[in-house]
Amino acid sequence: MRESELLEHIYARTAGLGRTHPDVIVGPGDDAAIVRTPAGDLLALGVDQLVEGRHFTAQTPPELVARKALARSLSDLAAMGADPCWALATCAVPPTCQHARELADAIHHWGERFACPVVGGDLSATSGPLVLTTTTIGRTSRPVTRAGVRPDDLICITGPVGDSLATGHHLTFTPRLRESREMVDRLGSDLHAMIDVSDGLVQDARRLAQASGVRIEIELERVPLRTPTRPAPRAICDGEDYELLFAIQPDRAQEALGTVIGRATAGEPTCAVLDAQGKELTLPTGGYDHDLGAQE
C-alpha cells in the first residue's frame, strides 16, 4: 500500500470529525490539527517523525538530527499560522546508538532556540533504526488551512526550492515561523491558505489546489531556486524545502513575505507549471510517496 493511498483513506474516514467533535476545528489532512480548548484557545497540534536511513544517516551529527526533528514539526505549525508553545520528543533507540545523551541534550537545546520548550517525551529501545518523533503544540488567533485558495489569488513562496538534500538545507533550515506570524498579522483574512513545502513544490501546490477546489498555475521562471545549476523542472519536484507556499488576495502582493510564483484560477483542482510562453510543462513524476508494505 502506498503512503498516499493510506493517507487518503484516513482523511476520508475522518472527514466528519468536526461534526461529532465540535472542538476539532481542523482534523487529519492539513499540516497540523486545530482544536479549541474549553476556555477558547485555538491550538495547533503537529507531529512528525524522523527515521534513520531515510531522513538522516548514521553519520548525521545528533545536533542536526535534533534540529531537523523539531524544525520539521514547527514548519507544520508555521503553515497553520501558529506560534510554538511546547514540544514532546520520543525516541526509539537502537543498541548501536553511541550518542543518545547528546541527542537528548540537542533536542532540549533546539526546543529553547525555537521558543518551543520540550516538556516531556518517551524513550524505548528498538532493534531497528533510530526513530525520533516530535510533537509540537502552538497557539493561533487565526488558523490558516490549505482549503482557502480562491480563483484569482496570487500564489507565493517564502524562499527558494530544490536541491535541499545535496546542499544540506534539509538539516539546517529555520522554520518560517516569523514569516508566518508577520503575514497573519499584516494580511489578516487576506492570507487565504498556506502549506509547508516538504514533498516538492509541485506536489504540495497540488495539495493546496485539491483542498481548495481551484487550479493553481505556477510560472516556472518565477520560482526562486536554491541552486542555479539544478534544472528548474527538477528543483520544483525535489522535497524537503520547508518553505511556506501561500495564497493571498491579489491586491496584497506588496505585503507578502515571499515571491509571487503563480496564481489560482477556477478549474480542475490541480497544479499546472507553465513555461515562459505560458505553455504547460510535462514534469517528471515528482514528490514523495512511499510503499508501506504489501496490502492484500
Next chain:
Amino acid sequence: MRESELLEHIYARTAGLGRTHPDVIVGPGDDAAIVRTPAGDLLALGVDQLVEGRHFTAQTPPELVARKALARSLSDLAAMGADPCWALATCAVPPTCQHARELADAIHHWGERFACPVVGGDLSATSGPLVLTTTTIGRTSRPVTRAGVRPDDLICITGPVGDSLATGHHLTFTPRLRESREMVDRLGSDLHAMIDVSDGLVQDARRLAQASGVRIEIELERVPLRTPTRPAPRAICDGEDYELLFAIQPDRAQEALGTVIGRATAGEPTCAVLDAQGKELTLPTGGYDHDLGAQE
C-alpha cells in the same frame, strides 16, 4: 547507557523549566507534562511509543496494537488526574507490514472508544520494526503529580498487579480514566499523588517515594494479585499493570477507588515491601530498564 540513566540526565537538565517558562507547570519526569494555555486551561500532554518485538509481536492483531498504544498514553493522563481530549498517532511502517490500513482504522476506532479522537498524525516507512507513537492531550482542573505524598498517607492501588504479559492484560486493559476522574472529584486536595504502574509496582512505588521525599511501605499480603498462582514477590515486580498507585489523606480510605496496600512514613525515599510479620523483604531486581546503546 541505561534508559534510567538517560532519563535521570534529562530530568536533571530540565528541572528548572518552570522558572524560565511559567506556563510549564509540570515538565519532564512525571507521567505527563502539565501546561497552562493563554486563556487558563490546564492541559496534560502525554506521549508513548510501542515498538514491535518489544511491546507487541508481529502476531498481535492490529486491533490490539492500536488499543494498547492509545491505552498506555491515556493511562499517563489518568495518572495526572486529566480527562482525554485529543490524540495524535504516528507510525513508522516496515515494508513487511500487511495491515497498515487495518491498524490506522483501529487507531481511529479506539480514539473514539476512549473519548479521545485522533485528530492528526504522521506516516513514514522504516527498514526496522513497526513503531507506533501516540500523543494524548487532556484537560484537568487539578493536576495530580508524583510529588505530593506526605508521611502517614495511605498508599492505594486501583486493581490487581502481576502476570500482565502472560495473561494478555497488557493488550486489553482499560486505562483508569473513570477512577481518576471520580477520585479527583471526591477527594479533591486529599488525593495527594498518583502514578500509573507500568514498570512494576515496586519500581513505580519507588518513583513515587523519590519524587515526594518519603518512604513508602507496602504490605505484601494486601496487594491484590491478577493471578493467584503467581508468587507475590514476583507479581509486584512484573510490568505493564496500568493500575493507578496513589496516596491519600489517611481518613479518606472509604472514598478511594482501590485497595489500601501500604502507607508512607518520613524516612529515606524508597519503597520497602513488608511481609506478614512486618519484616522487610529482599526482592529480585525488578522493574524495567533497557540498554540504550553503549555510551563512551
